[in-house]
Amino acid sequence: MRRRLVISYLLLMVLVLLALETPLAATLASRETERVRADRLADATRFASLAGPALRGGAPGPLGGELASYDELYGIGAAVVDRDRRTAVSSRDWRPGPGTEAALDYALSGQQFSVPDSVWPWGDDPVVVAVPINDGGEVLGAVVIATPADGIRRRVTAWWLLLAAIGIVAVLACVLTAFGLAGWVLRPVTELDAVTHEIAEGDRGARVQHRLGPPELRRLAASFNNMADVVSDVMDRQRAFVAHASHQLRNPLTALRLRVEELGLSLTDPQGRAEHQLALEETDRLARLLDALLTLARAEREENQRVTVDAAEVAASRVAAWQPLARHRSVSLRLASVAGPAYARTVPTAIDQALDALIDNAVKFSGAGGEVTVTVRPADGGIALEVRDTGPGMTLDQLDRATERFWRAPEVQNVDGAGLGLTIVAVLVDASDGRLTMRLAEPRGLVAGLWFPAPVPAGPAAPAGTAVRGPAVSPDGPAVSAR
Structure with a gap:
């Protein structure tokens, strides 16, 4: 411009x-x-x-x-x-x-x-x-x-050369003046564009200087700052509400579960005990839903903090943590990792929670006799992680909607889950400047891929933050391309 x-x-x-x-x-x-x-x-x-x-x-x-x-x-x-x-x-x-x-x-x-x-x-x-x-x-x-x-x-040529020289000087003066005037006029627009990108990348505290440029653009900058303040305040209130509501509902839910559990001691009728067990399962499902909402609110609030973690070590830890459930469901779960550390730069617990969500999905939907393979390797200047399963897979339309909040595929409505796990994964990966992808596996199943940037510079020593661990979440379906 x-x-x-x-x-x-x-x-x-x-x-x-x-x-x-x-x-x-x-x-x-x-x-x-x-x-x-x-x-x-x-x-x-x-x-x-x-x-x-x-x-x-x-x-x-x-x-x-x-x-x-x-x-x-x-x-x-x-x-x-x-x-x-x-x-x-x-x-x-x-x-x-x-x-x-x-x-x-x-x-x-x-x-x-x-x-x-x-x-x-x-x-x-x-x-x-x-x-x-x-x-x-x-x-x-x-x-x-x-x-x-x-x-x-x-003589005429001399006069014309003098006129041409005067014209060239005037044009140069015009160019210099035009650059200065254009810079003065466009400086607020340039800063507005830069601040807009900063806010889009997660820096909600970025604001435009409203004392530059013409009065109309100064008013535009002031209006933009007011709008950004209002939007930021609304987002903070929304996240605070979700976090507070999830946290406050945990206490009465815990008390309710204890009372229902104690009530079961007095039941002798088999049908009553069955209904009592269903009530306990529903309270557990509600507890997981509240935990997922609280995790999502915390993940979205993590804007700029980054830590360096050993993705290979985290993957080994998560595979070991999910081995009992995999054996219980007769699913083969194994890790294929690089030799030595594989450092990545992420927001805290991003790799932990992402692997928890993807491994849980893979084990849940692979079924008895299925196989789940977790792979860690360097790729594209960063660290790539893959979770491959032999489950039924998903359609392309389902892949497009998999990271929507509370969305679940029609055929898995009765499967345990809240529909928030992959949303949390997408938020954590995006906040880490990473990528979340999903493709169909051959001959069947899905391959969920994660990519995180490597630290700059990548130190040889195990960095602080490697031991950071996040709670396991219970997601419901494979993810789609995010970021």
């Missing part, structure tokens, strides 16, 4: 210069030509006053000496021609040239004549003037002077 503004100012300046300097250049050429032409007409008139005896008596008289001296002094050829166009007397260097015949036609008809009106730098024709020689009202002949125009062209 700055370039467009500068080009607009420059184009306007060039048009103004052309509108001003073009007529001025033509006027200068005409002025220089007119000055020389007036001098030649005066000289021709003086020669015409001396040419009468030469034409009547046939002798040059003093006119021949005048023309010779004139040619020697100024290098300008002149001639006296009678009414029959015969040259009566001429200077030594006189040569008829372009415009001579037309000049004689006018002069012999009793009129003064001169050509051209203006001498241009690219022309080479001389300045020709002709004056009639009169005697008692009778035209006896004419005086013709042909002046080389080299001197006029040099």
